[in-house]
Amino acid sequence: MIEVSNLAVTFRNGGRPVHAVRGVSFSVAEGETFGIVGESGSGKSTVLKAVAGLCATAGPSLTINGAAMGAKRSKAERRLMQFVFQDPYGSLHPRQTVDDMLREPLLIHGVTGVDAKVAEALADVGLEPQHRFRFPHQLSGGQRQRMAIARALILRPRILLLDEPTSALDVSIQAEILNLLSRLRRGYQLTSILVSHDLAVVAHLCSRIAIMQQGLLVEMLDVESLRRGQAKEAYTLELIAASRGYARAGQVTGSLLPAGKGSDMAGLARAVAVESRPGPSQGSGRD
Amino acid sequence: MSEPPLIEVEDLNVSFPGRGGLTRAVRGASFSLGRERLGIVGESGSGKSTTGWALLGLVPRPGIVTARRMSLSGTDLLSLGESDWQSLRGRRMSMVMQDPKYSLNPVLRVGRQIQETYRLHHRSSAAEARRHALAMLEAVRIRDADQVFHLYPHQLSGGMGQRVMIAMMLIAEPDLLIADEPTSALDVTVQNQVLRILDDLVTVRGMGLIFISHNLTIVSSFCDRVLVMYGGRIVEECKADELDRAKHPYTRALIRAAPSLASYQPELSVVVRDPEWLA
Structure with missing residues (x-):
């Protein structure tokens, strides 16, 4: 369904080129949910934007359903995929009601039966009819994200692109949104790409997961190996260990011995350095 | 002879008057802190940050703070004037906020x-x-x-x-550091480095740490003791490593609502709120 080959994105920052994505290739089968994990600055969101046609890529590198995507997309091509952003408040127009926002894509694409479709979209994401004429500030965070999902799905896209859809939400609300996403994915037979920094969220929704670091795709894993922690790359293992929580005794990276001049702060730093080396008094190492 | 606990709080209430009446952000919270890592978990709006502000005397106007007792190493905090607070803040206790940018x-x-x-x-x-x-x-x-x-x-x-x-x-x-979501804006690997610094400061310097977070995984693995807040109340207090054996239905629901890397459940359980919890 989605074929990305050797994708490269370069930004210019004050004349200096920044290689945000450096040659990333992957493919997503029809109906699959593909996950991309990485830390900030790894280029994971940029990959998603490039797939959506929201940023310029170096050369053609994307085919969808066998058709190569150019820099400029036709209306039909745009309708094929929709985007859900991280911050539900930032991605909704503050002066438009839920109804206005759901109506707009339908009008742009000349779809008929607008009223019924808006009502259906609201019901689909679990919003009540009374939410229809509210403004974003009158909705809770979870409701806003439901609204953003409704807007993405109202055009019946084949592909849904999710950029950190739950990272601004509380755990309890996150559970509701994740359940909603897995239900809709089945109902609409969506192919999706999910970008997140949270390994547990990605493992919950995705079957295959790509790990990105500094613009490169470091490793590709299926969800079973991720759950068992069977990764080959040191970076992936580090991410998995880190997401399991804080390990009391661990290795200290780098030297932190200051050039002590007898100050008490230098003394503290020295003590810290000694104390944080794994010692017999501390528990087991990383789990 | 034992020295008094670093922080003693009894029946702390913080409320904000507004058009719709009094909003009670913290309701009857009581806890004490020694030279340890105390975690406060809860969702947004549960009153965990407000509790931190109250300890520093930083509850913004027109908030009202009342308590039966609130003391720092035996010093009564309730009777302090603004200049007394100034001399305590920074020197005796301090707060690290969520986002360094701001x-x-x-x-x-x-x-x-x-x-x-x-x-x-x-x-x-x-x-x-x-x-x-x-x-x-x-x-x-x-x-x-x-x-x-x-x-x-x-x-x-x-x-x-x-x-x-x-x-x-x-x-x-300071003797006491209140860290309000100090790692939420950070990547996981950096998160652990910052936690390690805090950890060392507690063990080496004997500082008291109040660690406010919404992340159960971090709190249960990092802290010694955990307070769970819901709707301004402390609904549960337990040892951090026993959080998975929590008794309160809210705590248990929160734990089950988080997706886990170790095992897959097709449908995440949703927190069903019981008005009884606030009664």
Whole structure:
């Protein structure tokens, strides 16, 4: 369904080129949910934007359903995929009601039966009819994200692109949104790409997961190996260990011995350095 | 003879008058803190940050703070005037906020900001303050402190910024540090480095730490003891490593609602709220 080959994105920052994505290739089968994990600055969101046609890529590198995507997309091509952003408040127009926002894509694409479709979209994401004429500030965070999902799905896209859809939400609300996403994915037979920094969220929704670091795709894993922690790359293992929580005794990276001049702060730093080396008094190492 | 606990709070209430009547942000919270890592978990709006502000006397107007008892190492905090608070804040207790971007002064170099904090609390020459500031930057594991000293906040990465914040808060050597979501804006690997710094400060310096977070995994693995807040109330208090055996239905629901890396459940359980919890 989605074929990305050797994708490269370069930004210019004050004349200096920044290689945000450096040659990333992957493919997503029809109906699959593909996950991309990485830390900030790894280029994971940029990959998603490039797939959506929201940023310029170096050369053609994307085919969808066998058709190569150019820099400029036709209306039909745009309708094929929709985007859900991280911050539900930032991605909704503050002066438009839920109804206005759901109506707009339908009008742009000349779809008929607008009223019924808006009502259906609201019901689909679990919003009540009374939410229809509210403004974003009158909705809770979870409701806003439901609204953003409704807007993405109202055009019946084949592909849904999710950029950190739950990272601004509380755990309890996150559970509701994740359940909603897995239900809709089945109902609409969506192919999706999910970008997140949270390994547990990605493992919950995705079957295959790509790990990105500094613009490169470091490793590709299926969800079973991720759950068992069977990764080959040191970076992936580090991410998995880190997401399991804080390990009391661990290795200290780098030297932190200051050039002590007898100050008490230098003394503290020295003590810290000694104390944080794994010692017999501390528990087991990383789990 | 045992020394009094660092913090003792009994029946703390914080409320904000508004058009719709009184909003009760914290309702009857009681806890104490020794030289340990105390975690406070809860969802947004549960009153966990407000509890932190109340301890520092920083509840914004027109908030009303009442308590039967609130003390720091035996000193009564309820009867303090504004100037008394000023002398406690920074020197005795301090707070690290969530996002370093908003807590640092964007137009001053970070070294100058740290120095300023030091000179506010100690009588010292500029050179001495500078030396302390540099040592502190090194203590929070900033490798080339000399360079970072001369940077502006926007030139720092998130993890670096948070370390600078911690350095600034610790230079006056407080007995109590309240860390309000100190790692939420950071990447997981950086998160653990910041946690390690806090951990060491507690074990080496014997500082008391209140760690406010919404992340159960971090709190249960990092803290000694955990308070779970819901709707302004402390609904549960337990040892951090026993959080998975929590008794309160809210705590249990929260734990089950989080997706787990270890095992897959097709449908995540949703927190069903019981009005009884607030009764």
